[in-house]
Amino acid sequence: MRIAIISHLKYPIREPFAGGLEMHTHLLARALRGRGHDVTVFASARSDVSLGLEAVCDATALAEVGTAEAQDVAFFKEHHAYLTLMKNLRHRPFDVVHNNSLHYLPVSMAETLPMPMVTTLHTPPFCWLESGVRLCTAASHSFAAVSRSVADLWDHVARTDQIILNGIDLDGFAFSPEPDPTPYLVWYGRIVPEKGLHFAIEAARMIGLPLHIAGPVLDQAYFEARIKPHLGRNAVHVGHLDHGALARLVGGARAFLCTPMWDEPYGLVVAESLACGVPVAAFARGAIPEILDETCGVLAVPDDVRSLAQAAQAALSLKREDCRRRAEQTCDARRMIDSYEALYLRRIAANDAAEEAAVAPLLHA
Structure with a gap:
């Protein structure tokens, strides 16, 4: 599959990871590429180029609590980066788009894309993302939640199609049968x-x-x-x-x-x-x-x-x-990737069926 992954833009997607979302995005892209998929990650500059990176802007996080003006600059930088990206994706030959950002624009503009989109809900609802989710009317779109807890919190806004627990590379966190001799x-x-x-x-x-x-x-x-x-x-x-x-x-x-x-x-x-x-x-x-x-x-x-x-x-x-x-x-990344691959394939098949149904009356006219 040709898969586009939309990342959030606050921090680079590379080690050392700023947090769990950066690590999750990195693992997702790396594992999918390891399975032979053609993956492109749309993220901030200085992210890991081995992920098939296309940088869409500089990282927008502020190292210090900035002025209101500085925060406005970051807000509009993200807004314009995602707006430009969504317009460009219309003309790219991806089979599916995985929206792994926490931004309102990708999900609210999902219906403008010719290919299906999967959005992972990583957080409880907050005002900006909730507004984007409420605007999402694309029939070829699916929401996946990272836990039952998250799915329940979003239930009043949108139905979650599937719960896919996050996973980790178990080899990357190898089993330590004995702790350090000095307790801590x-x-x-x-x-x-x-x-x-x-x-x-x-x-x-x-x-x-x-x-x-x-x-x-x-x-x-x-x-x-x-x-x-x-x-x-x-x-x-x-x-x-x-x-x-x-x-x-x-x-x-x-x-x-x-x-x-x-x-x-x-x-x-x-x-x-x-x-x-x-x-x-x-x-x-x-x-x-x-x-x-x-x-x-x-x-x-x-x-x-x-x-x-x-x-x-x-x-x-x-x-x-x-x-x-x-x-x-419960936490093996291979299970997580299996679930996302299956979800992608279902969305692609449903999108293809919808396109065929739309064209059929024209062919018999």
């Missing part, structure tokens, strides 16, 4: 308020184990006020790691603390931890209860640091082999 807990992800790192630091302190922290600082004010004062021997920020170093860090931990302060749509970090054989203690939010079961994780009351500490203490007794087994059952 791990937390990793984007360092922003909604990821709740401050809860993990306090919970680790309560149970007396050091916390190793990895990830980019994307909210400097939050980092300076809530995180930096607590860093030291018992809470160490090791920086923004590449894939290999991150897998080694996670694999050496006794448990992973997952502390979202919102309804996490999926939780790739949970899947990665399980793949390494590392038990999870997590706030019971969003899709996380769909990934974890009693063999591999312990759920905590959201925003309750004492409950998180108790969950982490309980998670330390879980078996690493069971964690890996759970990842193999």
Whole structure:
């Protein structure tokens, strides 16, 4: 198949990944190309060229919280980049377009394309994307949700055609049968308020184990006020790691603390931890209860640091082999790619049938 993947434009699609969506897009494109498909990724400049990259603009994320004028510039840069892309796609020979962005324009303009589109819903509804989804009337369009939780949140806006749980490269997060001899807990992800790192630091302190922290600082004010004062021997920020170093860090931990302060749509970090054989203690939010079961994780009351500490203490007794087994059952990228390939083929067949039905009366006139 000739597949176009529309990425979001805030960060480059390359290692080290700014977050889970960048990693997911990279994995999706790489796996599809590995299966022999002709894949083109439309993303921001400095993304990985091995994905079949066509850069549509510079990355639009602001390193610092900018002025209203700077934010307006980023908004219009994305708007015009997607508008130009959607116009150009009308004349490109793709069999299917996979909209993996979080922008309103690709989905709202799906009906202008001659080929079908699949849009993956990665987040709960927010005003801009919801407005685009409500405008989507293309019969050849499908919505896929990354979890049952996300599908339920979108149900009042649009029907989800299929739930396709995100997947990870299990080989990229190899099983670690034994943790590091020096015990530690791990937390990793984007360092922003909604990821709740401050809860993990306090919970680790309560149970007396050091916390190793990895990830980019994307909210400097939050980092300076809530995180930096607590860093030291018992809470160490090791920086923004590449894939290999991150897998080694996670694999050496006794448990992973997952502390979202919102309804996490999926939780790739949970899947990665399980793949390494590392038990999870997590706030019971969003899709996380769909990934974890009693063999591999312990759920905590959201925003309750004492409950998180108790969950982490309980998670330390879980078996690493069971964690890996759970990842193999529910988080394998091969299952995810199988599902997307099947969805693409169904959409292409339905689109072809609709075109044939439209032409048939003309042929018999």
